[in-house]
Amino acid sequence: AQSVTQPDIHITVSEGASLELRCNYSYGATPYLFWYVQSPGQGLQLLLKYFSGDTLVQGIKGFEAEFKRSQSSFNLRKPSVHWSDAAEYFCAVGPNTGGFKTIFGAGTRLFVKA
């Protein structure tokens, strides 16, 4: 069965520091992978997605993620965090052959300190 694990419930980084949020997935085939961000009081917004091809994908707001098949991981990175990046981040695995269900991780809340 598909599953998504985000090992870190919350992370605190200093403004200007680099960021890496971890995501591990379980899926029987090449997955569709997503990162979404949820700012306080808002719905989820797509940051980036991976379907095939280049394993390093670029997203909005300066984020990138790298798909590593051997590690079943899709970690999100940003070289320099801004205070406005404080939010909750969700990794998700989507269907790639029919089906409708997207499986979301439990989320990682990012705190940014000045």
Next chain:
Amino acid sequence: DVKVTQSSRYLVKRTGEKVFLECVQDMDHENMFWYRQDPGLGLRLIYFSYDVKMKEKGDIPEGYSVSREKKERFSLILESASTNQTSMYLCASSPLRSTHYEQYFGPGTRLTVT
């Protein structure tokens, strides 16, 4: 831009009341979804619909029903609200023909049942 709107941002209801949560999308998407979001649990799928009058149960359909009479509108119904249904409810939509399956989310409705 895709816009998904939800009828209320905050709602307070009493135990036993019938509750309607409305969701409207303006991009002619075939798929619509209702999720429940709870801390530490991520997003859990309640129901989804892939066409007018069509619906499929998600992972936690108990205590909920849905209605899709028009393509742009997807309603979530709590037949008899209970305190354990206090949660954030998120609606989402996606285009059926897309090979990417990313979802577009509304801002959410925070429901409190007392």
